Amino acid sequence: MPQDTLTITDNRTGQSYNLPITDGTIRAMDLRKIKTKPDDFGLMTYDPAFTNTASCRSAITYIDGDRGILRYRGYPIEVLAEHCTYLEVAYLILFGELPTASQLKTWVHEITHHTMLNESTKKFMEGFRHDAHPMAMLVSTVAALASMYPEARQVHDHENRLLQIKRLIGKMPSIAAMSYRHSVGFPYVYPDNDLTYPENFMNMLWKMVEPKYVANPAIARAIDILFILHADHEQNCSTNAMRCVGSSEADPYLSTAAAAAALSGPLHGGANEEVLRMLDEIGSKENVHAYIRKIKEGKGKLMGFGHRVYKNYDPRAKIIKWTADRVFEVTGHNAKLEIALELERIALEDDYFVQRKLYPNVDFYSGIIYQAMGFKPEMFTVLFAIPRTIGWLAQWQEMLSDPEQKIARPRQIWVGHDTREFVPIEKREKQQPATV
Numbered sequence: 001m002p003q004d005t006l007t008i009t010d011n012r013t014g015q016s017y018n019l020p021i022t023d024g025t026i027r028a029m030d031l032r033k034i035k036t037k038p039d040d041f042g043l044m045t046y047d048p049a050f051t052n053t054a055s056c057r058s059a060i061t062y063i064d065g066d067r068g069i070l071r072y073r074g075y076p077i078e079v080l081a082e083h084c085t086y087l088e089v090a091y092l093i094l095f096g097e098l099p100t101a102s103q104l105k106t107w108v109h110e111i112t113h114h115t116m117l118n119e120s121t122k123k124f125m126e127g128f129r130h131d132a133h134p135m136a137m138l139v140s141t142v143a144a145l146a147s148m149y150p151e152a153r154q155v156h157d158h159e160n161r162l163l164q165i166k167r168l169i170g171k172m173p174s175i176a177a178m179s180y181r182h183s184v185g186f187p188y189v190y191p192d193n194d195l196t197y198p199e200n201f202m203n204m205l206w207k208m209v210e211p212k213y214v215a216n217p218a219i220a221r222a223i224d225i226l227f228i229l230h231a232d233h234e235q236n237c238s239t240n241a242m243r244c245v246g247s248s249e250a251d252p253y254l255s256t257a258a259a260a261a262a263l264s265g266p267l268h269g270g271a272n273e274e275v276l277r278m279l280d281e282i283g284s285k286e287n288v289h290a291y292i293r294k295i296k297e298g299k300g301k302l303m304g305f306g307h308r309v310y311k312n313y314d315p316r317a318k319i320i321k322w323t324a325d326r327v328f329e330v331t332g333h334n335a336k337l338e339i340a341l342e343l344e345r346i347a348l349e350d351d352y353f354v355q356r357k358l359y360p361n362v363d364f365y366s367g368i369i370y371q372a373m374g375f376k377p378e379m380f381t382v383l384f385a386i387p388r389t390i391g392w393l394a395q396w397q398e399m400l401s402d403p404e405q406k407i408a409r410p411r412q413i414w415v416g417h418d419t420r421e422f423v424p425i426e427k428r429e430k431q432q433p434a435t436v
């Protein structure tokens with residue numbers, strides 16, 4: 001008997017099956033042959049929320065949650081955050097190798113020359129209510145780009161795909177900045193091609209009447225590092241949405257909009273916004289103990305804590321903490337940081353959190369940094385979506401090039417009625433409505 005197999009005995013029939021084990025997995029389709037009779041559908045796996053199901057083979061991002069490891073294309077996140085720019089990391093994530101100096105120059109030039117929004121996109125964004133949530137604006141505008149670039153539907157044309165990817169990487173900061181300027185009633189600022197990716201973003205956000213925007217280098221570097229940390233995170237909720245929607249061969253703008261919509265939820269990218277609300281609610285260091293008690297009584301969650309994969313620490317949270325110190329040197333002391341540090345200190349000593357392996361995640365400190373830079377909490381998830389776009393697109397491209405992938409279509413376990421007899425409306429009696 002080959003060693004890399006799994007023997008299953010079906011006690012309903014007494015029959016045994018040998019299933020190959022490859023890369024620590026068995027193929028769910030191999031279970032289909034386990035039947036009680038020939039017309040039986042065959043065995044399935046039941047895995048709500050995909051907690052133990054590999055949905056693809058990927059060579060982009062590696063996470064070892066128990067050891068707190070995160071690598072893009074084999075390079076540790078700490079090394080990339082220290083030595084690279086975001087666009088350099090974006091190149092690595094997309095193409096699989098770090099660029100040479102001349103490849104990087106060309107790449108930066110190409111992205112820079114796709115930052116401009118068409119005037120009708122600008123007008124589209126001006127149509128939102130003055131208090132529209134910037135994430136709702138971002139999701140809708142990214143989807144609307146599909147109408148601007150109809151050729152993007154040719155998803156199997158490699159060159160065309162690359163063009164749309166460059167457009168999206170270039171335009172995300174412009175859309176994000178426009179959504180911010182709209183929410184504060186300021187006019188749109190056009191991109192400045194002399195500036196780097198983070199500097200140009202700052203220019204589009206904060207330029208007022210000065211003829212040329214000059215970015216603070218420490219803040220620009222902090223934004224670049226935060227972008228690197230958020231660039232990809234393997235098969236999380238929004239990436240899964242990107243792959244799922246993209247598997248229907250929807251164009252990259254619509255698929256990216258779907259991924260961004262998934263990111264907006266408070267359990268995913270929306271968590272950093274919730275962290276700030278939580279710190280506001282706590283109000284001061286003295287109230288931290290009482291707040292933790294409330295969480296332990298099951299009244300809510302400690303936002304910015306816990307992770308589906310990291311059960312040790314989130315390596316991004318460490319780098320963010322370091323970045324926070326650099327930012328506060330420029331912006332001055334932030335009272336929220338004190339509450340956050342106290343919260344972290346107490347939670348990390350508390351049995352409830354220790355037993356459940358709940359550590360601060362990437363969102364715990366990012367919101368505090370963003371607020372110190374002058375962003376409103378509503379902007380935080382938008383700031384996450386900008387860099388994550390390269391992760392979504394690289395994963396989308398990998399999915400389209402994988403011959404094993406097809407349209408994503410899970411199965412279900414039917415728990416509803418068997419066939420029922422139709423009752424005409426005049427004969428129907430009041431029923432308890434089904435709970436939804």
Ligand code: CMC
Pocket residue numbers: 236266267268269270271295300301302303304305306307308309356358361362363
């Ligand atoms: N505060 C208090 N208790 C928690 C928390 C938390 N933040 N997270 C998990 N738990 C408890 C949970 O109630 C459960 O307890 P019990 O075993 O008594 O039922 C146990 O820990 C296991 O939690 P889980 O819900 O099974 O864990 P999960 O892997 O399904 O959820 C999570 C992961 C990130 C959704 C969750 O930890 C959470 O909601 N955290 C707060 C929101 C947050 O910070 N999200 C950002 C995630 S990182 C960035 C990103 O993905 O965008």
